[in-house]
Amino acid sequence: GAVVSQHPSWVICKSGTSVKIECRSLDFQATTMFWYRQFPKQSLMLMATSNEGSKATYEQGVEKDKFLINHASLTLSTLTVTSAHPEDSSFYICSAEDRGHNGELFFGEGSRLTVL
């Protein structure tokens, strides 16, 4: 199957700093990618839909100024957590839609963010 890679796998940062997480589709082009957040013992919550070349579509309750999404190329979407606070600590997962596989979603490994 297609491969999606996230980087970094884990990151620790100080409160108030910004952190960028990358999501890459390695062997296919993805015009649409999705960002999720997973709290401990909870489900994946869709945060936003990232569309190549246009603004991301955020789910209700997700602060777009807090979670900046950029999808500048067909293989890369980035999520920047701005002015991070301890409550932003979480597991962030991306997925990419592979239209060559009937639109199937392929997921990255996830990125564990810890804000001190």
Place this chain on the structure above:
Amino acid sequence: AQSVTQPDIHITVSEGASLELRCNYSYGATPYLFWYVQSPGQGLQLLLKYFSGDTLVQGIKGFEAEFKRSQSSFNLRKPSVHWSDAAEYFCAVGAIGGYQKVTFGIGTKLQVIP
């Protein structure tokens, strides 16, 4: 709005025993249903999906699931569990359009004992 309930947060089975993971969904129309597996430190991998047709769906790694509209269920089964099946399993329901706007259940963590 669509929703998914996985009533079992944690299940322990012996290697070689059969497995059934429960999933109930709520959706106003014909649902698109999925089962994903997540191993530690890994992303989610699609095990199987139901869009239409035969209500018994075969997936990878020997898993199958049965769609029962009358019970709003999509339970995952495997006749004989292997130690490598230990992971977290997520049931998900999708809106019209298939894969997009997928809502996930809380997940069931499977432990396999020798």
